[in-house]
Amino acid sequence: GDSVTQMEGPVTLSEEAFLTINCTYTATGYPSLFWYVQYPGEGLQLLLKATKADDKGSNKGFEATYRKETTSFHLEKGSVQVSDSAVYFCALSPSWGKFQFGAGTQVVVTP
């Protein structure tokens, strides 16, 4: 079946460091891919998305590129801030109504 694997955390970084969170997926067909972010005590919020191969999603300095050849959708940010501390979820939607989420990666950014 469809699944998402993302790197385990927590990932601890200093402010202004480069962030990468790896995400790989298994799916038949051509799923849409998403990154969601969860701040403490809140629900998940969409960070970015990509709907087809080679699409690049970007938002708030974060980027991820849909790589079908490596079945990956890694999240990157060039210079993190303390306010980026959160849990990040990679997700895929293989068809309408179905979503698969990764286990989540906690990111802690220290001043």
Next chain:
Amino acid sequence: EAQVTQNPRYLITVTGKKLTVTCSQNMNHEYMSWYRQDPGLGLRQIYYSMNVEVTDKGDVPEGYKVSRKEKRNFPLILESPSPNQTSLYFCASSLPGRSPLHFGNGTRLTVT
């Protein structure tokens, strides 16, 4: 303000006592769904609904019921809760197709 509202935010109950967690959205979204979040497992889909009176099972539907009598509401019912249903629950909604989900703020359920 566009939002998904869940109630209650926190709930402590005992094994076997029926409970309902409500979910309401004001964005006129066709699609609504329920997830549970557990450490190390991410979010797992319980049930989803494509539209009024149309519901389907997700990956972990056992022990749960849902109904979709109105477009804006999608309650989650636990007829006989058990301790393994202790979890953080999220409701979400979206437009048709593989559109992004809009999440509520969650309901933390503890079953003793």
